[in-house]
Amino acid sequence: MNEPEAVDDLIADLPEWATTEEIADTMRVKPQTVLKWNKEYGLKTVAVGTRVRRYRxxxxxxxxxRSAEATD
Structure with a gap:
């Protein structure tokens, strides 16, 4: 399991409702990777229309x- 304090430090600058690009920048991955996390690994998202997603x-x-548990 990832340490809660480390996770909190990592996401400290994210807004309460982040875009795919903001999540990708934080994690230093491509936006497509974030979309894959949503589709294949259950990262929750709120869709506004067909093109706008926000992540709480x-x-x-x-x-x-949870993600560390899946790799243990």
Whole structure:
């Protein structure tokens, strides 16, 4: 399991509702990777229309905390 304090430090500058690009920048991955996390690994998102997605900061935090468990 990832340490909650480390995760909190990592996402400290994210807004409460982040874009795909903001999540990708934070994690230093491509936006396509974030979309894959949504589709294949259950990262929660809220869709506004067909092109706009937002990720709630608390949901992203939970995803990061759980993601280490999947690789253990």
């Amino acid at each position: 900061k608390k949901d992203f935090r939970e995803f990061l905390l």
